[in-house]
Amino acid sequence: MWHRLGHWLLPVLILVAFGGVWQLIALFYPPALFPGPTATIEALIEVAINGTLWSNTWISLVRFFTGYGLALLIAIPLGLLFGCVGFLRRLFDPLIQVLRPISPIAWSPLAVLWFGIGSAPAIYIIFLACFFPMLLTTITAVKSVPAVYLKVARNFGVGSGMTVLLVILPAAFPGIMSGLHIAVGTGWIHLVAGEMLGAQSGLGYMIVDARNFLRTDMIMAGMLVIGVLGLGIYRGMRALEDLIGRQWGIGV
Amino acid sequence: MSAIAAGPGDQLKPKIVATGLEKRYCSARGGETVAVMGVELSICAGEFVCLVGPSGCGKTTLIQMMCGFEPPSAGRVLIDGEPIQGPNPDHIMIFQDYGLFPWRTVLGNVVFGLEALGMSTPEAKARAHETLQLVGLSAAAHQHPHQISSGMKQRVAIARALAVEPSVLFMDEPFAALDAFTRLRLQDEILRLWEVKRTTVVFVTHDLDEAIALAQRVVLMASSPGRIQRVMTIGLPYPRERTHTDFSEYRRELFEAFHLLHATAANSAV
Ligand SMILES: Nc1ncnc2c1ncn2[C@@H]1O[C@H](COP(=O)(O)OP(=O)(O)OP(=O)(O)O)[C@@H](O)[C@H]1O
Ligand SMILES: [Mg+2]
Numbered sequence: 001m002w003h004r005l006g007h008w009l010l011p012v013l014i015l016v017a018f019g020g021v022w023q024l025i026a027l028f029y030p031p032a033l034f035p036g037p038t039a040t041i042e043a044l045i046e047v048a049i050n051g052t053l054w055s056n057t058w059i060s061l062v063r064f065f066t067g068y069g070l071a072l073l074i075a076i077p078l079g080l081l082f083g084c085v086g087f088l089r090r091l092f093d094p095l096i097q098v099l100r101p102i103s104p105i106a107w108s109p110l111a112v113l114w115f116g117i118g119s120a121p122a123i124y125i126i127f128l129a130c131f132f133p134m135l136l137t138t139i140t141a142v143k144s145v146p147a148v149y150l151k152v153a154r155n156f157g158v159g160s161g162m163t164v165l166l167v168i169l170p171a172a173f174p175g176i177m178s179g180l181h182i183a184v185g186t187g188w189i190h191l192v193a194g195e196m197l198g199a200q201s202g203l204g205y206m207i208v209d210a211r212n213f214l215r216t217d218m219i220m221a222g223m224l225v226i227g228v229l230g231l232g233i234y235r236g237m238r239a240l241e242d243l244i245g246r247q248w249g250i251g252v
Numbered sequence: 253m254s255a256i257a258a259g260p261g262d263q264l265k266p267k268i269v270a271t272g273l274e275k276r277y278c279s280a281r282g283g284e285t286v287a288v289m290g291v292e293l294s295i296c297a298g299e300f301v302c303l304v305g306p307s308g309c310g311k312t313t314l315i316q317m318m319c320g321f322e323p324p325s326a327g328r329v330l331i332d333g334e335p336i337q338g339p340n341p342d343h344i345m346i347f348q349d350y351g352l353f354p355w356r357t358v359l360g361n362v363v364f365g366l367e368a369l370g371m372s373t374p375e376a377k378a379r380a381h382e383t384l385q386l387v388g389l390s391a392a393a394h395q396h397p398h399q400i401s402s403g404m405k406q407r408v409a410i411a412r413a414l415a416v417e418p419s420v421l422f423m424d425e426p427f428a429a430l431d432a433f434t435r436l437r438l439q440d441e442i443l444r445l446w447e448v449k450r451t452t453v454v455f456v457t458h459d460l461d462e463a464i465a466l467a468q469r470v471v472l473m474a475s476s477p478g479r480i481q482r483v484m485t486i487g488l489p490y491p492r493e494r495t496h497t498d499f500s501e502y503r504r505e506l507f508e509a510f511h512l513l514h515a516t517a518a519n520s521a522v
Contacts, residue, residue, distance in 0.1 A: 148351040151321060155339040156368040156416065166364070170355045 035217040040224060043217035052206065057225065060191060060202040063119055064233075067126025067194075068187050075134035076176065080164060082135075083142025083172070096135070104128040105193050112197050122194030122202065129190035130183035137182065141175025142168055177241050184237055188230045203229075267297040267420065267452045268318060272327030275313050275478075286477035287313040291327070293471065293480065297419075300446055300453045302467035304460060306510075310478025311456040312424055318454060319345045319422045331420065341369060343420040344413035348428050350405045352397040358384065358408050359393040365416045383415040384408075386445065403434035407441070414445065420452045427462065439465050443490060460510075464502045465492050472509055482509060 019037045026036030035043075047053035082089040104125045111121035149171050153163045195204025203226050210218030273291035276284050288310035295301050303311045316322040318329050320336040320343070329336045331343060339345070344365075352361050359380050366376035384390050387407045392400050397408070406426055413421060423442075427435040439462060446453055457463050463470045467486055474481040484506065488498055 146351075148347050148349060149353065151339070151345070151347070152351040152353075153368075154321075155319075155341065155343075155345055156365045157339075157341045158368045162368075167353070170353070173355070 032214065032216055035220050039217040040220040043215065043221040044224065047206070047218070047221065053225065056201055056203050056206045057229065059119075060195065060204070061229075063122045063194070063202060064126055064187060064191055066119075067123040068130050068183065070123070071127045071130035071134055071183065071187070072180070075131050075179075076138055079135045079138025079176070079179075080142055080168065080172075083139045084164060084168065089139065096132075100132045100136070104190050108193065108197050111194075117198030117200075119199065121197045122191070122199055122204070125190050125194035125197075126187045130187040133182040133186055134176075134179045137179025138172065138176050141172035141179070144175065145171040174245070177244075181234075181237060181241070184233055185230075188226075188233065192226060265297060266294045267299070267331065268293070268295040268454070269330045270294075270314075270318065270327065271330075273314070273317060273324050273329065274326040275310070275317060275322065276325045288317070288478040290479055293483075295452060295454065297452055298450045300443075300466060300468050301455065301471060302463035302469075303454065303456045303471045303473060304458060304463045304506075305473030305478075305481075306475055307458065308478075309473040309475035311458075311473060313478065314473075315345075315422050315424050315454060315456050319343055321345070341365070341416050342418050343422060344416065344418040345422040345424065346406075346409050346413055346426050348425045350397075350402075350409045352405055352408055352412075354397050357394050357396055358389060358400065361397070361408055362412045362415050365412050369416055379415055380411075383411045386414065386448070387411045387441070401434075403430055403438060406430065406438060410442070410445065414449060414451075417449075418451065420454065423453065423455045425456050425458065428457070428459070435459075435462070440491070442466065447490070460503065460506045461494065464488075464499060464506065465494060470506065472506070484509070 023036045023038070026034050026039075031039055044053070047056075082092060107128055108121065108125060111124045115121045115124055145168055149167050150163065153167045158166065191202075192204040192207060195202040196208050199205045203222055207219050207222040210216070210222060270291050270293045273293075274289045275287045277287055278284055291314060303314060305311055313322065317324045318331075318336070320329075320338045320340060353364065356364060359377065362380035362383055363373070363376045366379055367373065371379070381390065381393065384393055387410055389404060389407055389411060392404060392408075397405055400408070409426075426442075427438050430438065442453070442455075443466060445451075453466075455463075455466060457466075464486055470484045470486060471480055472482045472484060473479065484502075486502055488496075488502070492499060
């Protein structure tokens with residue numbers, strides 16, 4: 001009982017303490033330079049009432065899931081292919097290793113040149129941020145599928161296509177899932193960067209716009225929303241993972 | 253050439269025939285290991301044969317070549333007169349670490365093999381239930397592998413194999429990871445299933461008692477290079493009483509044979 005309470009209570013207390021410290025520091029600075037939590041919440045209420053919070057959140061979520069989904073649709077099949085076919089993997093490994101360390105933000109000038117301004121460059125940046133973690137974890141997950149599973153499949157006369165579907169994909173699933181996890185984090189982090197490329201909507205735009213009007217309280221409000229939504233998406237992902245894990249009997 | 257082994261019933265038609273079988277592995281440094289050489293072995297249909305020998309003598313290599321997982325470097329294996337090209341659902345291998353799919357239930361694991369043969373799902377499920385009943389696992393049908401004991405896991409693997417009605421079962425130290433009680437129970441179980449199904453069984457073990465309890469013939473292997481040293485026929489009726497004097501007799505003979513092996517190994521090392 002106390003244990004469970006502590007489980008919930010302590011993290012909440014730490015959040016409250018953080019808010020307290022924040023408020024304390026804010027006392028020493030002019031609010032236009034360093035707004036405290038109360039000013040931030042007030043700004044948040046303001047955008048909630050005038051509706052821009054909801055429309056910007058919505059468009060950001062749409063962009064995020066579009067970029068994330070596109071990355072998933074391309075990275076997972078490609079990862080399965082490279083994981084299964086060592087020959088292809090060795091051919092493409094140098095290319096992947098060269099492209100991977102390039103920050104998605106470094107692509108932003110090109111993204112604007114190619115896709116103009118609006119949703120497309122943001123989606124492209126999110127796509128890039130999600131793609132490599134998904135691809136690399138899928139390759140690793142497929143490579144580490146126990147050889148005995150493949151032997152069993154071969155022994156029972158299962159063809160290679162069906163082996164990928166019935167054995168490799170489910171066996172690699174926990175590993176692939178961890179890649180999807182990492183990609184949620186990196187993708188969401190790059191959302192703001194993507195939306196700063198001239199988009200006229202979204203949470204990133206909300207921050208840029210607030211900067212143009214020197215509304216520091218609004219900048220903080222935007223940051224707060226991004227943080228809380230990130231937590232929400234991460235938790236949702238965990239819940240989904242647990243559900244699938246239970247269904248597949250892998251989550252112990 | 254001492255090891256051309258004819259079974260107790262050489263009048264029966266041979267099921268598996270290995271001739272001049274050899275396997276060499278090339279090491280990274282360019283050297284070569286001879287894992288198995290000069291294997292001549294003939295196994296009759298419905299026979300129960302155990303391969304025993306010290307670690308590294310090539311038991312796994314030999315059984316993998318017979319099942320078609322490893323191509324031989326020289327020589328060949330015929331099953332039913334046909335050269336082995338690769339693994340085949342008619343000859344199922346059972347592994348020490350079970351090879352069960354953790355994301356499938358016990359039933360789902362047995363169904364896997366049947367559906368791979370192209371059986372429809374309802375038919376496969378019915379057959380899987382039958383086979384699980386045969387190995388006494390009906391109650392666990394809807395559990396996942398991580399929820400059952402290791403002995404039960406190996407019984408699931410056996411059920412999965414038997415469900416597709418293979419004519420040969422290859423087993424590579426299937427009970428080595430089990431505790432003594434479970435191992436004894438599963439030995440009786442596999443004999444019971446063998447008597448029902450009359451499948452040819454090739455069984456690798458390093459447990460000499462297990463070999464005497466199970467096999468009609470025991471193939472004794474020696475290492476460096478891996479080869480067949482001797483083939484011993486166990487003329488005891490089933491079920492075999494492990495505490496019986498006849499059993500001890502075979503046991504002594506087998507122990508002696510391996511002491512002899514130690515002596516030869518020591519001589520060749522000097
Ligand atoms: N893939 C491989 N590459 C190189 N050498 C191998 C390989 N597999 C087996 N060997 C070598 O072949 C020999 C026989 O190995 P094998 O695994 O068949 O022995 P074993 O009798 O099954 O031993 P154990 O009782 O420990 O399972 C060993 O010397 C081993 O090092
Ligand atoms: Mg072995």
